[in-house]
Amino acid sequence: MSTLKMSPKRIxxxxxxxxxxxxxxxxxxxxxxxxxxxxxxxxxVNIVERPPGLENYVKIVSDKRFIxxxxxxxLSFPMGAIVHNIIWIAIHLPLTLIIGILFAVFLQxxxxxxxxxxxxxxxxxxxxxxxxxxxxxxxxxxxGVVNLLLRIFGLGFLAKSWTIxxxxxxxxxxxxxxxxxxxFTVTMYSAGLSSLPREVIEAAIVDGADFKTILFKIIIxxxxxxxxxxxxxxxxxxLKIFDIVYASTQGGPGGASTVLALLMYEYFARLxxxxxxxxxxxILTIIVIPVVIxxxxxxxxxxxx
Amino acid sequence: xxxxxxxxxxxxxIVGLIIGLIIGYGIGYAxxxxxxxxxxxxxTVTSQxxxxxxxxPAEKVKLIVIGPWAxxxxxxxxxxxxxxxxxxxxxxxxxxxxxxxxLASIAPPQFEAGMAPGDVIFSAWGWWVKEMGEKGHLLDxxxxxxxxxxxxxxxxxxxxxxxxxxxxxTAWAKPGFWYRKxxxxxxxxxxxKSWDEFLQLLDKIKGISGIxxxxxxxxxxxxxxxxxxxxxxxxxxxxxxxxxxxKGELKFNDPQVKEVFEKYxxxxxxxxxxxxxxxxxxxIEEWWNGKYALxxxxxxxxxxVDDPNDLxxxxxxxxxxxxxxxxxxxxxxxxxxxxxxKLLAKWLATEGQRVHVGTHAGKFATWLKxxxxxxxxxMQVVYEKLSKMKPVPDLxxxxxxxxxxxxxxxxxxxxxxxxxxxxxxxxxxxxxPKE
Numbered sequence: 001m002s003t004l005k006m007s008p009k010r011i012x013x014x015x016x017x018x019x020x021x022x023x024x025x026x027x028x029x030x031x032x033x034x035x036x037x038x039x040x041x042x043x044x045v046n047i048v049e050r051p052p053g054l055e056n057y058v059k060i061v062s063d064k065r066f067i068x069x070x071x072x073x074x075l076s077f078p079m080g081a082i083v084h085n086i087i088w089i090a091i092h093l094p095l096t097l098i099i100g101i102l103f104a105v106f107l108q109x110x111x112x113x114x115x116x117x118x119x120x121x122x123x124x125x126x127x128x129x130x131x132x133x134x135x136x137x138x139x140x141x142x143x144g145v146v147n148l149l150l151r152i153f154g155l156g157f158l159a160k161s162w163t164i165x166x167x168x169x170x171x172x173x174x175x176x177x178x179x180x181x182x183x184f185t186v187t188m189y190s191a192g193l194s195s196l197p198r199e200v201i202e203a204a205i206v207d208g209a210d211f212k213t214i215l216f217k218i219i220i221x222x223x224x225x226x227x228x229x230x231x232x233x234x235x236x237x238x239l240k241i242f243d244i245v246y247a248s249t250q251g252g253p254g255g256a257s258t259v260l261a262l263l264m265y266e267y268f269a270r271l272x273x274x275x276x277x278x279x280x281x282x283i284l285t286i287i288v289i290p291v292v293i294x295x296x297x298x299x300x301x302x303x304x305x
Numbered sequence: 306x307x308x309x310x311x312x313x314x315x316x317x318x319i320v321g322l323i324i325g326l327i328i329g330y331g332i333g334y335a336x337x338x339x340x341x342x343x344x345x346x347x348x349t350v351t352s353q354x355x356x357x358x359x360x361x362p363a364e365k366v367k368l369i370v371i372g373p374w375a376x377x378x379x380x381x382x383x384x385x386x387x388x389x390x391x392x393x394x395x396x397x398x399x400x401x402x403x404x405x406x407x408l409a410s411i412a413p414p415q416f417e418a419g420m421a422p423g424d425v426i427f428s429a430w431g432w433w434v435k436e437m438g439e440k441g442h443l444l445d446x447x448x449x450x451x452x453x454x455x456x457x458x459x460x461x462x463x464x465x466x467x468x469x470x471x472x473x474x475t476a477w478a479k480p481g482f483w484y485r486k487x488x489x490x491x492x493x494x495x496x497x498k499s500w501d502e503f504l505q506l507l508d509k510i511k512g513i514s515g516i517x518x519x520x521x522x523x524x525x526x527x528x529x530x531x532x533x534x535x536x537x538x539x540x541x542x543x544x545x546x547x548x549x550x551x552k553g554e555l556k557f558n559d560p561q562v563k564e565v566f567e568k569y570x571x572x573x574x575x576x577x578x579x580x581x582x583x584x585x586x587x588x589i590e591e592w593w594n595g596k597y598a599l600x601x602x603x604x605x606x607x608x609x610v611d612d613p614n615d616l617x618x619x620x621x622x623x624x625x626x627x628x629x630x631x632x633x634x635x636x637x638x639x640x641x642x643x644x645x646x647k648l649l650a651k652w653l654a655t656e657g658q659r660v661h662v663g664t665h666a667g668k669f670a671t672w673l674k675x676x677x678x679x680x681x682x683x684m685q686v687v688y689e690k691l692s693k694m695k696p697v698p699d700l701x702x703x704x705x706x707x708x709x710x711x712x713x714x715x716x717x718x719x720x721x722x723x724x725x726x727x728x729x730x731x732x733x734x735x736x737x738p739k740e
Binding site: 011015018019021022023026027028030031141160161164165166250251252253254255256265266268269270271272 | 321322324325326329409410411414524526527581582706707710714718721722725732
């Protein structure tokens with residue numbers, strides 16, 4: 001593959017987009033980082049009046065809402081927003097991957113699969129704030145469909161209003177978000193499956209391979225690029241989750257379901273402490289960067305191959 | 306195959322970055338207003354005489370009023386606005402709903418940007434109104450009304466120096482446990498006269514078929530639970546305890562305070578006399594339909610039930626204080642119609658109260674020129690009963706800030722996990738505002 005020569009003529013076509021990106025993406029990021037160190041990004045405009053330094057980072061790290069060592073030690077909620085986000089990824093990611101691939105494969109061979117797929121995709125088109133309210137109702141002790149199903153399957157002892165208890169609030173949000181995000185993974189895998197060469201699978205069938213072998217030895221490996229994209233997008237989504245939590249539990253009870261984005265919002269909107277909010281945003285960005293870098297590297301590696 | 310970036314590409318990117326930063330700086334500099342505290346001068350009358358109302362504008366003006374009321378409460382308030390529009394035909398008023406907690410999040414960034422979500426805004430949080438006023442976002446309303454014509458002390462939460470940033474509207478009270486008289490009659494129940502009788506009442510109710518729990522717990526962001534808690538504090542700790550907690554003179558993990566929780570409130574939660582927290586308007590419906598017997602709620606409840614004449618209430622035996630508060634009216638500095646907005650604010654604080662207390666809003670007047678006879682009949686009964694009790698400020702509304710949200714959140718935790726009492730009280734103490 002040859003590289004396009006960057007002649008001045010070609011460069012000029014990049015300039016408008018580059019300016020927009022620099023002004024509306026790069027500049028705000030740089031300004032936010034400055035603010036997190038108590039440096040006013042615009043001289044003369046005193047957004048923060050504390051002296052420049054690492055004070056905000058020290059404050060955040062010692063804030064129990066960010067990380068709660070006692071909660072981590074005793075394995076009881078709240079454990080701190082950053083830990084809650086990690087738990088979110090640890091549960092949400094594998095579940096949505098498994099549901100995504102299984103449903104995508106299953107719906108390929110089922111009549112009316114495209115209609116079922118569109119129902120699954122409903123979770124993606126619902127505004128997340130509405131999604132948060134739906135989660136709250138779904139886990140309600142009396143009205144909730146989840147508790148109804150638990151009772152049907154003989155697990156009635158688990159039936160309660162999950163969102164109001166500290167030990168179940170976060171899990172109810174995570175399970176609800178699996179439903180909301182599965183539409184994306186199913187769609188991605190469905191698109192990936194439809195682009196797979198049929199001959200490979202047919203040849204495997206002719207050779208006597210069973211469904212399990214085809215799934216694990218052929219389909220999943222061939223869907224690796226899709227999986228990488230789904231993993232990266234899901235982790236990013238899990239790290240910036242906000243609206244579901246805000247609408248459903250507001251991070252409670254007792255901070256048991258608070259997440260980084262909600263903490264950032266509280267500093268910004270409730271306390272008006274823009275510098276602290278910028279600090280949380282910067283920390284979130286630092287966590288996100290490795291994920292993005294790995295993802296881009298894997299895509300570029302795939303293109304090389 | 307991709308090649309490493311050339312030197313010219315790197316230079317190009319660096320130059321582009323610098324250009325972008327300069328452009329961004331320029332946009333920020335041009336659009337963000339300099340940080341100056343501007344004081345809006347309004348006409349202030351130093352005497353206490355009521356200022357004559359501004360004449361109705363010659364041209365039609367539209368004002369946006371923001372309040373927290375929805376449903377039946379909104380219908381009641383709309384009657385007030387309709388009356389205003391009748392008397393001021395050139396002013397159209399549109400009502401929009403924002404909960405107090407949402408307004409507290411949305412309004413400050415808008416104010417910083419020199420905008421306001423409405424022209425006349427209501428908030429029950431006097432501390433927040435005062436804070437916004439001190440930051441220079443609100444008009445000074447001193448001189449607009451005669452403060453001597455209002456309930457004593459009602460302006461204190463919204464006053465800063467000689468400036469008044471809010472005008473009081475109608476007041477509410479949180480008087481005790483509401484019940485349906487028909488339910489009590491049907492089951493031979495009576496209002497308790499002592500703590501032991503209260504416990505016996507709860508036991509008896511618990512044994513009634515169809516009852517899920519004797520007392521329903523309302524939920525929202527947490528204020529219904531904090532209301533119940535304050536009632537216990539006032540009853541068993543006294544009005545003094547409430548006032549000292551507000552001022553920070555008494556800590557939440559003080560043994561006296563802990564005793565109120567440990568001896569009275571937490572045992573009731575552990576015994577299952579309180580339900581799980583349920584969304585507070587849904588709780589009204591379920592309580593009214595007999596799933597629960599008692600509901601601790603504010604006087605606005607009278608306007609939210611089918612038959613207010615079937616309502617009765619009792620405070621905890623021995624309680625001498627009742628939490629009362631008011632909604633404050635304020636006018637953002639960024640309104641496009643300051644004179645009309647002040648006219649509306651003044652009217653709402655005075656004659657508007659007379660209209661409001663006559664509706665099914667379940668409120669009392671704070672303007673002393675409104676008599677008991679102007680109040681809606683069921684509220685007259687409530688008024689008589691409450692006149693024997695001393696008004697007390699709401700604890701979390703008085704402290705305000707981030708601590709208020711923490712207070713609500715911690716009490717929600719206590720309700721579902723009463724064994725965490727020590728942790729809750731310590732958290733509230735450690736995070737109490739220092740000043």
